[in-house]
Amino acid sequence: MRTRTLVFGLTLAFLFIYGAHSVTITITNNCAYTIWPADQTSAQQSQLSNTGFELASKASTSLVVPAPWNGRFWARTGCSIDGSGKFTCATADCxxxxVACNGNGGAPPASLAEFNLAANGGQDFYDISLVDGFNLPLSITPQASCTVPNCAANVNEACPAELQVKGFDGSVIGCNSACIEFNQPQYCCTGAYSTSTTCKPTNYSMFFKNECPQAYSYAYDDPTSLFSCTGGPNYSITFCP
Structure with missing residues (x-):
């Protein structure tokens, strides 16, 4: 009996540490139009139960995320279904x-909310990233006394002409990063620029940083863009905060 009790206790402890904990992430659409949020779980983990959905203006939905978990959220815009039943989006299409992304990421430009939950002794890390460009303003709010990163600016309105992504009507619907647009090592932090010492901010990354100071503007933008929280709080992601 004592052996069974010990094994049962160890099993409960294992479950608590490796998967019994979960986090609720609530996604709110504060935009004046419908969006289609999506999520992608990093390799070695199962995808969430809902990898893409429609969200009307002012509506919210919540997802239960197991911890530890590493992945990202974004939102697609300008989505429609063609005559053959194919679903496509003007920005961030997967x-x-x-509607479901089924583990695929969003095509740039896409504003990202990234999480690494329970990554280090229960500590969460989270950030807003514009490394893949920008399509929508967003914010991340922990339900705890932790930093609330916010990218509320409509970067599309100020986007340099050479980075602009335009819709069928000629309006700017997204702003590419210099890496996506030019695919050069100094912008992508690759090759000779693959370390924090050699890859420095550029005029293009500084444009994004000036628009959204709390968001990643290039790969090594950690000091002002990566945030942490402890205690396993729930989180809210708001598009068009």
Whole structure:
């Protein structure tokens, strides 16, 4: 009996440490139009139960995320279904032809909310990233006394002409990063620029940083863009905060 009790206790402890804990992430659409949020879980983990959905203006939905968990959220815009039933979006499309992204990431430009939950002794890390460009303003709010990163600026309105992504009507619907637009090592932090010592801010990354000071503007923008929280709080992501 004592052996069974010990094994049962160890099993409960294992479950508590490796998966019994979960976090609720609530996504709110504060934009004046419908968006289609999506999520992608990093490799070695199962995708969440809902990898893409429609969200009307002013509506919210919540997802239960197991911890530890590493992944990202974004929102697609200008989505429609063609005559063959294929679902596509003007920005951040994930290429599945469906509302669900099923593990695919969003095509740049896409504003990202990134999480690494329970990564270090229960500590969460989270950030807003414009490394893949910008399509929508967003914020991340921990339900705790932790930093609330915010990218409320409509970067599309100020986007340099060479980075602009335009819709069918000629309006700017996204702003590419210099890495996506030019695919050069100094902008992508690759090759000879693959370390924090050699990859420095550029005029293009500084444009994004000036618009959204709390968001990643290039790969090594950690000091002012990566935030942490302890205690396993729930989080809210708001698009168009």
């Amino acid at each position: 290429g599945t032809g469906q």
